[in-house]
Amino acid sequence: MTLTKADLIQQVYQEHDLTKAQATKVVEAFLEIAKDSLRRGDDLLLSGFGKFNVKQKKARRGRNPQTGAELILGPRKVITFKPSGILRKRINGG
CATH class of the missing domain: 4.10.520.10 (IHF-like DNA-binding proteins)
Structure with a gap:
């Protein structure tokens, strides 16, 4: 089984006191920070x-x-x- 971004958002949503929209923002923010860091080398x-x-x-x-x-x-x-x-x-x- 593959863990998708949607699965990751669902787990963050279920395991923490966040709304689904907040969980999505958290995961998206982390991924953007990671991509920007790698893009810079x-x-x-x-x-x-x-x-x-x-x-x-x-x-x-x-x-x-x-x-x-x-x-x-x-x-x-x-x-x-x-x-x-x-x-x-x-x-x-x-």
Whole structure:
């Protein structure tokens, strides 16, 4: 099962003394702050959860899987995630 943004809003709404509109604003505000931070190239560290890093990838040669034609993939930024030790333990039943 996938946890969607709507599911997250529903959980915030149910577990805290907020209206559904307030819960939506809280979740949306957090996501905007996180996206803005990553867009600027800053890392996002959530203690007990993990760290999102923005990394720069260099241009490289690639291949079109449908045609087999070679092409150059331009430089780009990617986001990586490293879970915290606490999260790893909880996922592994610890």
